[in-house]
Amino acid sequence: MKERKLHAGFFKKSIIMKYQIYLISTLLIALPCLAFAQTDIDAFRFSRASTAGTARSISMGGAFGALGGDFSTLASNPAGIAIFRGGEFTFSPSIYSGSTDASFLGNKIDENKFNFNFGNIGVVTTQSLSRDDASPGWKSWNFGFGYNRLNNFHNRFSYEGFNTENSITQSWAQRAQGLNFDDLDQFNEQLAYYTYLINPDASNNYSAEVSDGNVLQIRSAESRGSMGEVNFSMGANYSNRLYIGGSLGFASIRYIDEVTYEEVDRDQLVDSLSFFSFNQNLTTKGLGFNFKFGMIYRANDWLRFGAAIHTPTWYDMNDKYNSDMSAKFDSGFAATKQSPLGEFDYEFTSPFKAIGSIAFIFGKHGLLSAEYEFSDISQARISAPGFSFNSVNDAIRKKYQEHSTVRLGAEWRYGNYSVRGGAAFTSSPVNSRFKAGGSDFSAKNFGGGFGIRDNNIFVDFGYFYGTSDEYYQPYTLSSENVPGVINKVSSNNFTMTFGVKF
Secondary structure (H helix, E strand, O other), rough: OOOOOOOOOOOOOOHHHHHHHHHHHHOOOOOOOOOOOOOOHHHHHHHOOOOOOOOHHOOOOOOOOOOOHHHHHHHHHHHHHHHHOOOEEEEEEEEEEEEEEEEOOOEEEEEEEEEEEEEEEEEEEEEOOOOOOOOEEEEEEEEEEEEEEEEEEOOEEEEEEOOOOOOOHHHHHHOOOOOOHOOOOOHHHHHHHHHHOOOOOOOOEEOOOOOOOOOOEEEEEEEEEEEEEEEEEEEEEEEEOEEEEEEEEEEEEEEEEEEEEEEOOOOOOOOOOOEEEEEEEEEEEEEEEEEEEEEEEEEOOOOEEEEEEOOOEEEEEEEEEEEEEEEEEOOOOOOEEOOEEEEEEEEEEOOOOEEEEEEEOOOOOEEEEEEEEEHHHHHHHEEOOOOOOOHHHHHHHHHHHHHEEEEEEEEEEEEEEEEEEEEEEEEEOOOOOEEEOOOOOOEEEEEEEEEEEEEOOOEEEEEEEEEEEEEOOOOOOOOOOOOOOEEEEEEEEEEEEEEEOO
């Protein structure tokens, strides 16, 4: 191992340089990747919402935009609140299971993670304005308040494979080229410097400790957290034909990611190095608000149309992060270094959404519903006072595109019992130029369930299964290809909703 003098002590954080270094990787298709700088990956992660809410809603694929009368519509089409003819309280405990099947260099590893949560809890009240249904006019004002869970981040992701071509230490060396020690990213390249995984000459040209691969690469990651929204909604019923509504939503984000990356000289083909380990921890929290406006038109007793618009959600975000690195060499020498705790505040704006829907009602026997949602992640933006995110926002514009979600749902009733089924299909939000490994990040989701309803009490059971193919590349090199990981990501959501009418 090359002899050189260690720099002692901690140093003042150079956050501007940290962001410049990480912008190099913003064009990667790397959703599970943990990076301390804000990138297009954050825009993708925090702009999407999964099908959640009441058991009735998820079992019908979330296709409730033209139906209403379900608390989950406060987060999709707030006009649905105006369908209620009386007050209602709902509460939906849920069990979630996230799974990732990762394929890397011929090896496959399947990981699972479970989570108990609440899909929603809320109340709707009705204020009658007229008892005469035959004459035109306003019939009622309805008010709603409660929480809907929008996304679940609980998952585990691992891969392992023997890479004969390259090492992440080469990526650190490339990003460090020409930089003085104090300008190195203290959460990555400086740790590699302290642990002798990259080594400079007198001109600050860095060489990697592992220059030809032949190492066993192992990565494990565990994420947890969720996105949710508290809604204050109001709706009105005009002549039992036109239903209008609006919501003020207070959104929240909590995302935690813990990653360990290792390279091991399994076959003793690397000169000097035995193994190293790199740990990263990130906690992201955000609070924001948005507005939603919607309408439902009942053309006749069997046909309804719905439409809704969601403004962007404006978030205030906070990241806290730290990392540490340790290395052991064949000589028995070992080195360890830990970063300070980093923290950064910024703003994130998610894209707006537009939803159109149609429903067919078959008296008291059942219904069919369809919904189309449009969104464009390329319109998401990241900003912070005193910092330029032009490169990140340019990457968001180039990498993502307009995409849509089609939801279908059906329900058949027999007396007090109902059987339901549904599906949701989301097209790829990633521009074709950036798709890799045969993965396009489109999603397929299927649901089913049943319900039991009495005069004032109901219980619904719902199940929702989702799957998506994704691609992750752990690092980049300027002169050679880096093997990537193909992930099949799936989720299972079991929800039970208890409801009381009053």
